[in-house]
Amino acid sequence: MAAQTAASSLKEFKIVLPKLKKNFLINGNPLEIMSPFDRGLSFGDGIFRTFLIRSGCPINWVMHYEKLKVDANYLKIKVPSKKDLLHDIKKLFNDDKTYICKVIITRGISNQGYQFDRGIKSTRIVLKINYKNINKKLYLDGVRLMMCETRTTHNDIYGGVKHLNRIDNVLAKSELDPSVFDGVMLDQNGYINECVSSNIFARYGKVIVSPKQDNAGVSGVCKQIITKNVESIGFSFKNQDIKLEELKKADEVIITNSVFGALYVNQIEEKKWHDGLFTGLIRDLIIKPDIK
Secondary structure, three states, X not given: OHHHHHHHHHHHHHHHHHHHHHHEEEOOEOOOOOOOOEHHHHHOOEEEEEEEEEOOEEOXXXXXXXXXXXXXXXXXXOOOOHHHHHHHHHHHOOOOOEEEEEEXXXXXXXXOOOOOOOOOOOEEEEXXXXXXXXXXXXXXXXXXXXXXXXXXXXXXXOOEOOEOOOHHHHHHHHHOOXXXXXXXXXXXXXXXXXXXXXXXXXXXXXXXXXXXXOOOOEOOHHHHHHHHHOHHHOOEEEEOOOOHHHHOOOOEEEEEEOOOEEEEEEEEOOEEOOOOHHHHHHHHHHOOOOEO
16 A cells, blocks of 8 residues: 555656756756755755746846845855856846745755754755736725734844744744735834835935844845835835834835835734835835736
């Protein structure tokens, strides 16, 4: 019976694998198989970025690659060259459609144990994920968020790094009601840190406030874009601790990521908003969304 089950599983794998080969590259090779000894699998020992590809062109690529390098430096992982990653992207995304691209860099393959050879070769993975146009209603009416019980893990060394240890976000995501778009996560001191899948900002008049992420969470490329451009559109920027009650006093609350761009928040708990002024101004600076 066990032999039949194993044979059946192998047959299914052989059917599915050719389809999957079109959706990933491992070290530039669609035929390479992920080693079970890869440290990304064993320990979450790696980093990643997620962004849009339009007609083979990675959106905000320069900033995403620079963030890969910064995060890799924190964890002392050897990041592949920009040339190698761009070659993978052009090889995998070779039509005129819009896709989501996920680039994963692990420390590489090692034997049992946390120790690793200093000359270890990193593993690079590029995933091709189908993209669905964003519902226009979300841009017009905003989105509702809920508060998550799961908090971000505090770490003084690699806070803000987009590493592969995302169990906090996984557990927080499992809390979400289907009627909400995303969930707000607090840090260990009870301050707003991020959303499960996005960064969060508050507007108080002409001041845009972002929660500090020195010890937890992911400081994304969209946050960099806002920081860089906010003064040019008549606002100022502050990075500071924010409690939930202070967030509720904001004139506008915005969430961002590198797939949907920017959305304004219309409700958290009993608090409701109807203003998307800053969201509309910043949206095209981050990503021009594909809206249906």
